Every structure is written in structure tokens, then in C-alpha cells.
Amino acid sequence: MSEAAGIYWLASYPKSGNTWFRAFIANLQRGQNAEVDINALDTGEIASSRGWLDELLGFDSADLRAAEIERLRPEVYRWTVAKEAKSLGYHKIHDAYLRLDNGEPLVSREATRGALYILRNPLDVAISASHHWGCSIDDAIHRMGKSDFEIAKNKRSMHTQVGQRLLSWSQHVLSWVDANDLRCCVVRYEDMLKDSLASFTRASDFLELKAEQVAIQRAIVQSSFEKLAAQEQEKGFRERSAKAERFFRSGKAGSWRDTLSAEQVDQIVQDHYVVMHRFGYIDDSGSPYFS
Template identity: 40%
Template sequence: MGGIIWLASYPKSGNTWVRTFLHNLLLNATRPADLNELTKFTIGDGNKSWYEHVTGKPFDSFSAEEIAALIPKVHRAYAQSRPDSVFVKTHNMLGKVHGVPLITPEFTAGAIYIVRNPLDVVISLSDHYGMSIDGGVVMMNDKEAYSAETDRKLPDYLSDWSSHITSWQAMEKSRLHLMRYEDMLYKPEKTFGDLAKFLGLKPPKERLRRAIKFSSFDESRKQEAQKGFSERSDKAEKFFRVGKAGQWKTTLTPGQVEAIVDVHHDVMKTFGYLPK
């Protein structure tokens, strides 16, 4: 493809799972790839070091407007960091900040978007950000929602769950590949096979199955237990919590379910997420 292939999702929707699969598929190793080496393979959008790299100046010297103005230059650096396409993980919506696109069209080859039932997302999201589930519901329903800035990373501009998805759906259909977390769980060979096809890859079945096995939730959880995971939030005990679908049925209150469905009914219906 050439250029950036964005790995986009609302937080805690399966982005790391897809990155791990791609890492294992493309390496074609005989043992699972090291989770803590994902950043060598996939760039994380919003890392402050890239802003310093393209300017030669300390990050703290920039105003918010100057940071926004640098986004296209940073994205150009992403694109030029590999001879062919480069995968970049992002939780940003497809929108603008200070009038500047968060996703620069000029350097974008395509996008893989991962969607997950918001009733399950809110549980993982709340744990990840160290907030109550009620707080997570408020965040996912807020059109102005963003993640907190850290010492290494800029905030992600999320908007609400539905707006995040529909913003990315506005991308040209031939350049967008959409995946459901639940299909990754229950139909892995077809779902990950379709992803490979979108990328123009034709891996033999055995290679595809091995990459699926090496990127499984159990394997990732085992690696995190043995050596930790650099992307775990300091507010969460684990990054890889449960890795299942439908946890909301025994975790959320009827009021919490209603609060999410009321705001996101239409998009949930589109993806088959409305409670029966």
C-alpha cells in the first residue's frame, strides 16, 4: 500500500490483539512474538518523542496550537520510517484539533478499525483508566471525551463511542477494513484471514493459524504475568483482563446498560450489539 495504515479503535476494543496478530503473522516465527516488542513493529500515535524528533526541540517548549500544527510533519515522519507501509496504532477519532486533522489524509494509505460492544468496552475502559463504571459510562457518552495526557504521550481525542466509529466510517470504503472484536473471538480464522486479504497477503492456512494461536488472549496474558506489559496503565492491575464477550450481563446494572443504549442505540443496532 505505502504510507500509514492506521490501526484504529476506541480504547479497550481489541487494538493490541490485532497488533499482536500482525506481528506474529509477518514475522512468521516458530514461537510467540514478545509483547513488549510491539512498539518496534507498530508506531504508537501521539508519542511526544516524535515531535522532538521532527523539530529537534524539547516537547515542553510547544504550545497546544504548535503541537497541532506539527501533526502532519509527525505523520510524514511515520510514513517515511519504513520503505513500504507502516502500521500506526491510534485511539483518535477521525476529526480535527485546533483545525488540524488528527489523521493526515496525505500520508494515509488505509485503516483497520476494530469495534467492540460498548457494554463490554465500558468495563475494561473503567479498569484501564482507574475510574468507576459509572464514570466510564459518562466518558463513553461524552462528545468531548479525551484520554489523559501522560509524560510520554499526548491525549487521545475520542469523542463519544458512536461518534468515534462513525467518524472512521466516513473514510473511503476501499481503504477501510472493519473488524468486530466478537468475530475475532468466535470466527478467528475467517476474521483474521479477511484482514490478511485486505492487506494483500495470502498466508498459507498453517501460517495464519499459528499467528492466531500465538496472538491469543491466553498467550498474551501469560506473557504479561511473566514479564509485564509496557502498555499497562499504572491505574490498572492488568492490561489483559478477561478477553471475553458478554461480561456486561453479570457486571453492569440495568441503569448502566440503559444509559449506554439510550445514547448509542443506532450504532449498536448496526453492529448487532443491542441487548435482547
């Protein structure tokens, strides 16, 4: 294994800005004037990729039970870093930071160099997730509050990925940011919009993406929501859910103010008060901030 090898996980709850950040990395690493094709964001396989697992296991993982797949996943990541990796890898992951029965993290302690956790206001996540999952906002809010919530567990509908246990939105966040055996850097989606250069620079430094400010600024512009949405409009996006009309919908912060009912806001705050307060999304009384 190369001394520079290892995996940085780009971790997030679905629809929190992970793809946006991957587009930034792809543009930063390429370092050219033309933006990278959104259908060629070669920052690495998603952690739940069935193809990644099957290639290294040498057999079809669809024949295994979910628990058996989870026990094998750390081995796959460990093998990748030990035998194949020549440099740092940046892999998207939506799973919560889970531990197996033996205490081993799902992502492998040896293979993991750290995690960038991309955090977004759950009031906005609920809206984006409802479009992505093809369900009502109320249903999305319900799923986000379930401690046993899992995605891609139906092999027939999501054959390219294995099941991913998300837990509730709050549990997902805390599983990563409070893990005592993981280097983790948290960046808020809202700060990525409001103070882009500072946020992306801090994230880049953590991920050992050595780059000058001018290169970071160029990559930020190249991966702007407007450019990503325009590419999707022109050529489509292979990561778009079949249940969603578009992947890149608005890219704004605070859309919840014009979309959610008072009852829906109250439910999300009730479900996630502690984590929302900790990361500056609500005040002491539980009222959401508008910035």
C-alpha cells in the same frame, strides 16, 4: 518514498482489542514457532507518541499547546512516509478521525493508506475501560458519552503521549467508519473471537499482509488471550496503565451480562443506540443481543 510505503492505522476506542491485533501482526510478520514477546510488539509507534513527534520536530513538544501539536502531527506522518519509510507501516491510534481547520485529516491524507477499525460492544468496553482508567464503571460510561472526551491531556501523568481527542464512543466510531476520504475496513472484536480465521484473514487481506492460511492460523494461536495474559503474568507488560492491576483481564465477549446493572445497560444503550443498532449490538427495541 517507496511505492509500497504508507501507513495503515489500527484504529480503535481504548480497550477494544487493538493490542490483541498488534500481537497478531507481530507474530504473522515474524513467522516463527515461538510467539513474539508482548513487550516487543514492533508494529510501529502509536500515533500519539511524543517521542515520534519530538524526534522529527527536533524539539520538545511539551512546550507546545495542544492545538499547535495537532497542527504539526500530519506533517510528522507525512515526513515519515515520504523520507523514511521503506515499506508499509502499521500504527495504533486511539484519536478520533479529526480534521484540522484547513480540512486536513489529523493523520495526513498523503501518508495514510487506509485504516482497520476494531470495534467492540460498548457494554464490554465500559467494564474494561473502567479498569484501565482506574475509575468506576459509572464514570467510564459517563466519559464514553462525552462529546469532548480526551485522554493523555495531563503532560505530567502521560508524558510519553500527547493528548488524544476521543469524542464520545459513538462519535469515535463514526468518525472513522464514515470518513469519505478514507479506505476503512471494520472488524468486530466479537467476530475476531467467534470466527477468528475468517476475521483475521479479511483484515490481513485489507492490510496487504500477504500470508497463507496456515501462517494466519498460527499467528492467531500465538496471539491468543491466554498466551498474552500468561506473558503479562510472567514478565509484566509495559503498556499496562499504572491505574490497572492487569492489562489482559478476561478477553471475553458478553462480560457485561454479569457485571453491569440494568440502569448502566440502559444508559449505554441510550447514549449509543444508533451506532449499536447499526453494528448489531442491539435489536430494534434497544435490547442487547446476547451473542
